[in-house]
Amino acid sequence: MPEARCLCGDHVWRVDAPLQFLHHCHCGMCRKHQGSAYSTVGAVAPEHLVRLREGAAIAYQSPGSPLSRFSCERCGSPVPPGVSQIGLVWVIAGSLEGEPGSSIEGHIFVGSKAPWFAIEDDAPQHERYPPGIDAPAFETPCSSDLPGQGVRGSCLCGDVRFRITGEPIVARHCHCLRCRRARGALHASNLVVPVDGLRVEHGADRVRTYRVPEARFFAQSFCGDCGGPVPRVDEGRGIAVVPMGSLDDDPGVRPSEHIFVGSKSTWHEIADDLPQYDEGPPG
Ligand SMILES: [Zn+2]
Ligand SMILES: [Zn+2]
Ligand SMILES: [Zn+2]
Numbered sequence: 001m002p003e004a005r006c007l008c009g010d011h012v013w014r015v016d017a018p019l020q021f022l023h024h025c026h027c028g029m030c031r032k033h034q035g036s037a038y039s040t041v042g043a044v045a046p047e048h049l050v051r052l053r054e055g056a057a058i059a060y061q062s063p064g065s066p067l068s069r070f071s072c073e074r075c076g077s078p079v080p081p082g083v084s085q086i087g088l089v090w091v092i093a094g095s096l097e098g099e100p101g102s103s104i105e106g107h108i109f110v111g112s113k114a115p116w117f118a119i120e121d122d123a124p125q126h127e128r129y130p131p132g133i134d135a136p137a138f139e140t141p142c143s144s145d146l147p148g149q150g151v152r153g154s155c156l157c158g159d160v161r162f163r164i165t166g167e168p169i170v171a172r173h174c175h176c177l178r179c180r181r182a183r184g185a186l187h188a189s190n191l192v193v194p195v196d197g198l199r200v201e202h203g204a205d206r207v208r209t210y211r212v213p214e215a216r217f218f219a220q221s222f223c224g225d226c227g228g229p230v231p232r233v234d235e236g237r238g239i240a241v242v243p244m245g246s247l248d249d250d251p252g253v254r255p256s257e258h259i260f261v262g263s264k265s266t267w268h269e270i271a272d273d274l275p276q277y278d279e280g281p282p283g
Contacts, residue, residue, distance in 0.1 A: 002098025003052070006077030007182045007220055008210060010055025013080055015091055017048035018101030022093060023130070024123070027109035029062050032156040033069045034078050034094070035229030035243025036185035037117040037173075038107070042100055043088035049081055060157060060226040069156070071227025075210040076220050078184030078227070094185035097177075099267050106130060115250040116171070117189070120271035150199075153247045156228035159203040164242065164251065166197015171244065171255045172281065173274075175264035178212060182220045183229065183243070186268045189255055191242040198231055198240040257281065 005012040019042025030039035056073035067090070070079050081089035093100055106124035107113075119125065150165040169192040179188035200207070203223065207230055211219040221232040229243040244251070258270055262278035270276065 002096040002100060004092065004095045004097060004184075005053075005181060006055075006072040006075050006079055007178060007212065008055075008072060008075035008077070010053065010074050011057070011072050011077070011079040012051075012053040013091070014050040014052055015042075015044050015048055015096070015100070016050055017044050019044060019091060019093055020088065020102065021105060021130075022100055022102050023105050024107045025109050026107060026113040026117075028112050029065055029067075029069070029156065030109075031114060031245035032154075032228045033060075033071070033226075034183045034185045035188070035245040036094070036183045037114055037187075037189045037245060039078075039092070039184070040094040040104075040186050041090045042093045042102065043090050045087075046081075046089050049089050049091055058224070058227040060228075062156065069227070071222065075182070076208065076222030076227050076229060077182050092184040094183070094265070095180045096265070114244065114247070116244060116247075116254050118254075118272065121269070151247060151249045151251045153231070153242065153249075155203070155206075155223035155226055155230050155246060157223060157226035159206050159225055160200065160223045160228070160230045161202040162198060162200045162231055164191075164193050164198055166194045168193050168197075168251060168253050169239065170281075171251070171253045173255050173258045174260055175258060175268075176260035177263050178215070178218050179260075180265065183245075186265050187258070189244040191244050191247070191251055191253065193240050193242060195233055195235065195238050195240050198233070198242070200231075
């Protein structure tokens, strides 16, 4: 049965029953919680979510949301469970290392989909919840209300707010295992900008950064209050890596390639025509 873990390993979980209601959710809260294009979640009865290791977690409940969302306190990776309205627990499935035992039923909350992401597969799409689930609707938070030029972004709780004023270098989807663990998603979607083209305008003191000990570059920055991923500054390379799920405005650029496809999730099929690279970008 498939296991998953957070980036630092403080949280490890397993599901020992097929995931029900497995779907991709495009709502703004999922995108901000994971910093990704969409979340992939499924549900099991509580006894089928097995916690193999359970470290400290940040719990955050958006105003108006029926769900609390959990992130590892040390590395910011999304971790389960989410409490559901239907007696099951929602499990972050994007980072599962192994098959979920069921197929994707569709896309939900496509009404709040990110403008920079195109759904290319044939799975059914629903504006909000799928038919049959009667739950209160909620609004996608947008916390960036500061005037001025540039592309705005913010964490899930809205305390960390930033603005991109520089010309982006590239946007790409990354399927490496570190990104999948860090975002709890099938892949990360990152916008790379020059370091002087990013300005954190609020909440800089809330930002925490976890560095993977054995990695040359890999790190995750996140809000210490909500766990939402935020831009990570890499002074050495002169860049900032922006998790695109945290953007409030359309950055104009679109992801142009898939990298580290050689380590992608076995049950995820890439449906678009963008170039794919087994490892890092060429050149
Ligand atoms: Zn962790
Ligand atoms: Zn969602
Ligand atoms: Zn926050």
